[in-house]
Amino acid sequence: MSTEQVTYGTWKRPLKKTGLVGFLTTVDHKKIGIAYAIGALFFLLVGGVEALIIRLQLMTPENNLISAQTYNQMFTMHGTTMVFLAVMPLSAAFFNFIMPLQVGARDVAFPRLNALGLWCFLAGGIIVNLSWFFQAAPDIGWFGYAPLTARQFDPDIGTDFWIIGLQILGIASLAGSFNFITTILNMRAPGLSMMRLPVFTWMTLVTSFLIILAFPPITIALAELMFDRHFGTHFFDVPGGGKPILWQHLFWIFGHPEVYILILPAMGIISEVLPVFSRKPLFGYPLVVFSGAVIGFLGFAVWSHHMFTTGLGIVATSAFAFLTMLISIPTGVKIFNWIGTLWGGQIRFTTPMLFALGFIWMFMLGGFTGIMHSSPPVDAQQQDSYFVIAHFHYVLIGGSIFALLCGIYFWFPKVTGKLMNDNVGKVFFYTIFIGFNLAFFPMHILGMSGMPRRTHTYKAEMGWNDANFWSTIGALILGLGIAAVVLQVIYSCFKGKPSGENPWDARTLEWETSSPPKEYNFGFTPVINARDQVWENKYGPDEKKMGKIAPGAHGIHMPDQSWWPLVVSIGLFIAGMGVIFHGQPMERLLPFLGQSDISLFHMLVPGLVVTLFGIYMWALEGPGGYHLHPDPEELVGAVEPEEGSGH
Amino acid sequence: MSDAAAHADPLEELKKTNTGVEHKKMAMWAFLASDCMFFGTLISTHLIYRKIYPTVVDPTDIFSIELTGFSSFILLMSSFLMALTVSSAHKKNIKSMRWFLFGTIVFGLIFLGGQVYEFSHFVHHKELTLSSSVFGSTFYVLTGTHGVHVALGVLWLASWLIFSFTKKFNWVHSLDIETAGLYWHFVDIVWIVIFTAVYLVEYL
Numbered sequence: 001m002s003t004e005q006v007t008y009g010t011w012k013r014p015l016k017k018t019g020l021v022g023f024l025t026t027v028d029h030k031k032i033g034i035a036y037a038i039g040a041l042f043f044l045l046v047g048g049v050e051a052l053i054i055r056l057q058l059m060t061p062e063n064n065l066i067s068a069q070t071y072n073q074m075f076t077m078h079g080t081t082m083v084f085l086a087v088m089p090l091s092a093a094f095f096n097f098i099m100p101l102q103v104g105a106r107d108v109a110f111p112r113l114n115a116l117g118l119w120c121f122l123a124g125g126i127i128v129n130l131s132w133f134f135q136a137a138p139d140i141g142w143f144g145y146a147p148l149t150a151r152q153f154d155p156d157i158g159t160d161f162w163i164i165g166l167q168i169l170g171i172a173s174l175a176g177s178f179n180f181i182t183t184i185l186n187m188r189a190p191g192l193s194m195m196r197l198p199v200f201t202w203m204t205l206v207t208s209f210l211i212i213l214a215f216p217p218i219t220i221a222l223a224e225l226m227f228d229r230h231f232g233t234h235f236f237d238v239p240g241g242g243k244p245i246l247w248q249h250l251f252w253i254f255g256h257p258e259v260y261i262l263i264l265p266a267m268g269i270i271s272e273v274l275p276v277f278s279r280k281p282l283f284g285y286p287l288v289v290f291s292g293a294v295i296g297f298l299g300f301a302v303w304s305h306h307m308f309t310t311g312l313g314i315v316a317t318s319a320f321a322f323l324t325m326l327i328s329i330p331t332g333v334k335i336f337n338w339i340g341t342l343w344g345g346q347i348r349f350t351t352p353m354l355f356a357l358g359f360i361w362m363f364m365l366g367g368f369t370g371i372m373h374s375s376p377p378v379d380a381q382q383q384d385s386y387f388v389i390a391h392f393h394y395v396l397i398g399g400s401i402f403a404l405l406c407g408i409y410f411w412f413p414k415v416t417g418k419l420m421n422d423n424v425g426k427v428f429f430y431t432i433f434i435g436f437n438l439a440f441f442p443m444h445i446l447g448m449s450g451m452p453r454r455t456h457t458y459k460a461e462m463g464w465n466d467a468n469f470w471s472t473i474g475a476l477i478l479g480l481g482i483a484a485v486v487l488q489v490i491y492s493c494f495k496g497k498p499s500g501e502n503p504w505d506a507r508t509l510e511w512e513t514s515s516p517p518k519e520y521n522f523g524f525t526p527v528i529n530a531r532d533q534v535w536e537n538k539y540g541p542d543e544k545k546m547g548k549i550a551p552g553a554h555g556i557h558m559p560d561q562s563w564w565p566l567v568v569s570i571g572l573f574i575a576g577m578g579v580i581f582h583g584q585p586m587e588r589l590l591p592f593l594g595q596s597d598i599s600l601f602h603m604l605v606p607g608l609v610v611t612l613f614g615i616y617m618w619a620l621e622g623p624g625g626y627h628l629h630p631d632p633e634e635l636v637g638a639v640e641p642e643e644g645s646g647h
Numbered sequence: 648m649s650d651a652a653a654h655a656d657p658l659e660e661l662k663k664t665n666t667g668v669e670h671k672k673m674a675m676w677a678f679l680a681s682d683c684m685f686f687g688t689l690i691s692t693h694l695i696y697r698k699i700y701p702t703v704v705d706p707t708d709i710f711s712i713e714l715t716g717f718s719s720f721i722l723l724m725s726s727f728l729m730a731l732t733v734s735s736a737h738k739k740n741i742k743s744m745r746w747f748l749f750g751t752i753v754f755g756l757i758f759l760g761g762q763v764y765e766f767s768h769f770v771h772h773k774e775l776t777l778s779s780s781v782f783g784s785t786f787y788v789l790t791g792t793h794g795v796h797v798a799l800g801v802l803w804l805a806s807w808l809i810f811s812f813t814k815k816f817n818w819v820h821s822l823d824i825e826t827a828g829l830y831w832h833f834v835d836i837v838w839i840v841i842f843t844a845v846y847l848v849e850y851l
Contacts, residue, residue, distance in 0.1 A: 109670040174681060182673045186664035212677055216684035224692065227788060232778030235692065235788075241700060241781040250688060616806075 013624060014561045017519075025561040027111035028519055032118045033097030034415065037408075039122055040089035041486050046129070047081035050074050052479050055439070059472040061460035068456040072139035073158070075454055077128075079142025080162065083262065084169050085125045087396065090404045091265035092121070092173075095180055095204045097415060101510035101517060102198045104189025104526045109182040111559040112618065113175050119569035120172035127576055128165030131158055134588070138162040141454065143251050144225075146236035146244035151229050157580055160229065163222045164576040170215045170222075171572065177208035184208075189509070190549070191528035195289070198508040199282060202289050203268025206296040207261050213300070214257035221250035230582055245310060252303035260299040262396060263363075264292055266403030267334060270356050273410050274338055276506045277353035278345025281532055284337040291330035291337075298327045308376045309383045317376050324374035331367060335360060350504070351425030355406030358433055362398025366391055369444070384454075387447025393440045397478075405432070405485060412489065413503045417515040418496025420488055428488065432481035438474025442467035507532035512546070520556045523630030524548035524638040548638035551630065560624030567614035575607025657819045675826045679833045682796075686837050689792055690844055693785040704782040706849040709773045711765070718761030719842045722797070725754030726835040729804075733828045736821035741811065744824075748808045751831065755801040762794045786845065793841055796834045803827050 014025040026032065054074050057065045066074065100108055108114050131137040138158040140148050149159045184205045188197070197205075224235040225247070234240030236247045275282045282288060304312055304320040312320075338360055347353070369391040373379045382388055412420050446467045451458065458464055502511040511534045513522050527547030530536040536544040581589045581598045589598065661669045668676075732747040766787070769775040775783045807824055810816055 110674065178674045178677045178681075181677045182670050185666050186668070186670055186673055188665050212681040213684050216681055217688045220685055220688040220692070224784075224788065227777065227784065233784035233788065234778065234781045235784055240778070240784075241696075241703070242784075243696075243699065246692065246695065250692075253688075619806075 013621060014563060017561075022561070024566055025115075025563050027107070027115050027559050027561055027565075029096050029100050029108050029111065029114055030415075030517060030519075030521075032114050033093045033095075035118055036089050036093035036096055036121065039125060040086050040093055041489070043081050043085035043125055044090070045483065045486065047078050047086050048479050048482055050078040050081065052475055054078060055472040055475040057457070058468050060469065061458050061462070061465055063457055069139060071456045072141075072454075073137035076138045076141055076162075077132075080128060080138070080166075082396070083142065083258070084166065085121075085128065087262050087400050087404065088169075088173065089121055089125075091207070091262070091400075092117070092176055094200070094265060094269065094404075094407050094411070095176070095207075098411060098510055099180060099201050099204045100183060100187075101414075101513065101521055102201045102508055103184060103187060104192060104509050104522060104528065105183060105187040106521050106556065107559060108179050109187060110179050112562050112565050112623070113179050115562070115565035116568055117172045117176035117179070119566050120168050120175065120572065123569045123573040123576070124165045124167075124169035124172060127161060127168060127573065127580070131161035131165075134161075136161060143255060144247075145251075146225070146242070146247035147238050149225055149229070149247075150237055157584060160226075160580040160582075163226050163229075164580050167219060167222055168569075168572055168576055170219050173211050174215055177211040180204055180208040181212070189526045189528050191547075192509075195286065196528060196531045196533075197289075199271035199285070199288055199292070200265075200268035200508075203264045203271075203292055206292050207264045210257045210261050210264070210296050210299060214254045214261065217250050218254035221247060221254070224250075226579065230579070245307075248307050248310065249303070252306045253300070255306065256303040257296075257299040259395075260295055262400050264296065266359065266400045267292060269403045269407040269410070270338065270359050271334075272506075272508065273352050273356045273406055274341045275532070276410075276504050277348045277350055277356070278342050279348075279505070280341055280345040281507075281535075282337070283340030283343070284333075285531065287333055288337050291333040294330040295327060298323060298330070302327060305374060305379070308379045321374055321376050325371065328367065328371050328374075335364060335367075349426075350409075351420070351422050351429055352406045352410035352504075354426060354429045355402050355409065358429065359399060359402040359406060362394055362402060362436070366394030366396075366398055369394065382447060384452055385447035386443040386451045386453060389453055390440050390443035390447060393443070397436055397440070401482075402432075405429075408485070408489060410504070411510075412492065412496075413499030414510055414515050414517070416493055416496065417499055418492050419499045419503060420492040420496060424488060425485075428481050428484045431484065432478055435474050435477030435479070435481050439471050439478050440474070442471045442474075446471075502534065505535075505538075507535040509533055512537070518630070520558060520628055520630065523556075523634030524550055525641075548635070549641050550635050550638040552641045555627035555629040557625050558628055560621075560626065562618065562621065562624075564614045564618035564621065568611050568618065571607050571609070571611030571614055573607070574610060575604050578603025578605070578607055658822060661819075661822060669822055671822060671826045672829065675829050679829065682833065682837075685792070686840070689785075689789040690840065693789050694844060696781045696785050700781060704775070704780050706782065706786075706846075709769055709775055710846055710849065711768070712846060712850065714761060714765065715842065715846055718758045719838060721754050721761075722758040722835055722838055725751045725758070726832050728754060729828045729831045733821075733825050736818075736824045739818050739821075745808060745811055748804055748811070748824075752801055752804050752808065755797055755804070755831075759794060759797055759801065762790065762797075766791075789841065789845065793834070793838060796837070800827070800831050800834055804831070 014021050016022045017026075023031070023035075053066060054071065057063055057071055057074075096108075096114065100106070134157065136156045136158040138144070138161060140154065140159055140162065144159065144162060147153060184197070184201055224233070227233040228235050228237050228242070234242040236242045236244055238244065271282055271288055302320055302324045304316060305324045308317055308320075369387070373382060373388070373391065409420060409425055412418070446464055449463060451462070451464050458468075499515050501513070501515055504511075509526060509528070510517075512526065525548070526533070527549060529546060530540060530544040533546050537546050577589070578598070578600060581603065582600055584598050586593050586596055586598055586602075590602070593602070664670065664673075666673065728747050728750040732744055732751055735744040735747055775786070777783055777787050804827060807820075807827060810820075
């Protein structure tokens with residue numbers, strides 16, 4: 001069978017694994033994960049530069065570094081970039097690279113769909129940021145409250161860039177999530193029951209469910225807004241009878257689960273790293289897993305705490321306040337379990353461990369201010385003040401970013417087979433830690449003394465000068481630290497010392513394969529007999545050691561590469577640009593096509609045709625596949641498969 | 648695949664997952680869960696504005712409940728034909744599978760035709776447009792989104808009908824037809840909710 005290609009393609013599939021073609025057509029979850037990480041780190045730096053411009057503007061009172069209009073664009077693009085283009089894709093990078101290794105799979109369930117996710121992420125990121133080049137960056141805030149987004153108040157195309165960019169990013173997230181759910185539920189190695197699953201994989205599963213259930217409301221809200229702006233509907237249009245409050249509800253029904261989409265992968269990473277460097281199993285594994293699921297579940301029931309000041313009525317406000325306070329219970333359970341993991345462990349203070357410990361502390365500070373916000377009267381004081389800015393930067397930087405950097409330091413040896421210098425990493429950790437606290441702790445005080453959010457500048461006699469000055473200094477130190485980490489990652493890719501398979505003496509399945517893993521991940525099918533399988537292989541009793549099943553005479557089945565995910569995302573990109581520029585004069589985008597206005601037939605329809613063509617070609621070429629034979633050395637101790645057990 | 652495996656039923660091979668559900672079907676179920684939220688958002692939008700503006704438009708003046716009732720019945724019957732399609736695909740009866748698939752497509756097209764007629768009638772004779780009122784906005788975007796779902800379903804099923812005449816078709820594809828069937832049934836079930844929440848409720 002190995003020579004027979006089950007494929008119906010109209011032309012030959014790309015076979016080259018290296019170079020540009022190999023990159024553009026790849027379906028390997030590891031390459032896709034690395035591409036996600038590169039894109040996310042790039043956008044992290046872009047969003048960081050935007051943040052620094054904001055901070056420089058606020059460094060001194062009555063500053064005029066940038067205009068108020070540019071300032072609005074900066075904070076809008078900073079928020080949008082950090083949430084959708086930095087933190088989410090960096091989490092997705094880990095989902096892609098680590099999760100299939102942790103479940104002992106050869107790839108994800110739908111390798112080409114995975115590639116579509118990557119290309120749509122890049123297309124969406126490019127569209128959102130293209131707005132700068134048309135002098136039309138959105139200026140509506142990252143949650144785009146109506147009626148600020150109406151044509152009447154925003155006649156240019158900034159909001160359209162934002163709408164379409166987020167829609168295409170939504171396709172990327174949804175495609176990825178369907179894939180991860182199927183992979184985790186269906187493709188676990190023999191013996192890897194759900195309650196033996198590494199916590200990071202569990203959090204990938206919960207996050208994926210959050211994404212598939214939370215993205216539809218924002219997709220529909222954005223579509224309704226697009227109809228308002230382009231086709232004269234009245235969903236959020238006040239003169240036509242629309243209610244702007246509806247936008248707030250729809251946005252936050254997405255927006256609050258989104259907060260957990262950003263933090264649950266981080267919690268998963270922390271739950272992997274703490275046991276490794278405490279040399280103990282995770283304390284209370286089932287509770288950590290279930291509290292993660294409970295957080296995901298409750299995440300859908302608290303959206304209105306973003307809207308306490310809109311006047312929802314006593315019953316609704318009380319209910320949402322109660323449910324919000326309830327979320328602190330599973331979160332607290334997790335934190336106590338992490339502390340329990342540390343308790344009595346042989347702690348090694350490596351760079352990933354420092355980030356993990358920093359995460360617990362900083363995330364708790366952000367959590368405490370979060371509990372303060374859950375009380376409506378307190379929230380009414382803090383709404384739209386710098387106190388809120390301090391709160392969510394503590395959970396998003398002190399939480400998500402710390403954990404993602406922890407994940408980078410932790411898994412870098414697995415991804416590249418190289419080590420990052422631990423002492424240098426520690427210096428960068430302390431730089432980030434000090435810069436971060438210097439930048440954001442004063443914001444609590446600024447908020448308490450009344451400094452409003454999203455203010456372009458302030459009077460010198462408000463008493464906010466010192467805190468703002470030091471906050472900017474802190475932001476610069478933080479920016480320096482993050483940039484240094486990115487440089488260290490690049491440096492170590494080329495110059496790092498070889499790491500070997502398992503430099504940390506880590507516990508989960510990804511450490512059982514080579515570093516970097518071969519394209520087929522595992523030469524054998526692992527048979528799992530314990531939760532911390534790799535640890536048990538080394539130190540555990542015989543009955544907990546891993547079994548190995550050889551691939552059999554036919555070898556390992558691998559998916560074929562494909563052009564079509566790229567083609568489909570290019571089609572979506574063209575179609576999206578067609579909607580953004582719908583009704584705009586031709587010379588703004590396509591000056592060679594004459595003087596008329598751009599209609600839907602100029603770009604939207606051709607873009608959709610390309611998309612549809614790509615989808616049909618995708619379906620007709622089929623998954624394809626070929627067979628590989630692993631190195632016999634990898635199969636030492638592996639048993640032959642039973643007859644007829646399939647791949 | 649070894650020789651023994653090559654003779655095994657390939658459809659049974661696909662079921663050898665941790666859950667016993669094939670990958671494609673699992674992903675389709677996840678997509679349908681997601682799609683519930685898409686329609687849930689649209690239906691909520693419609694019902695919220697219906698509650699805010701109970702008297703601005705009287706939908707019973709606009710709707711032709713007999714026509715929509717008829718096309719709803721046709722759409723439900725198409726689900727019946729879809730079930731028969733999947734059943735004959737599992738029984739490897741290519742001839743009846745094609746006929747039932749054809750019937751499903753025709754019924755889907757009748758439903759779409761009813762919607763096209765309904766939309767153009769509302770626009771030209773009842774002066775209900777996207778921008779005439781909030782009711783027009785929510786009505787057209789909600790039912791239009793459902794119409795796009797049906798149209799994509801028809802396209803998908805028609806592609807399988809054509810593909811079933813090619814030499815490349817084999818019975819492993821009955822899984823794909825079953826997956827398309829899941830989608831088709833879901834789109835029909837959503838219409839029951841929309842028909843109730845948008846049409847029938849106005850006649851209470």
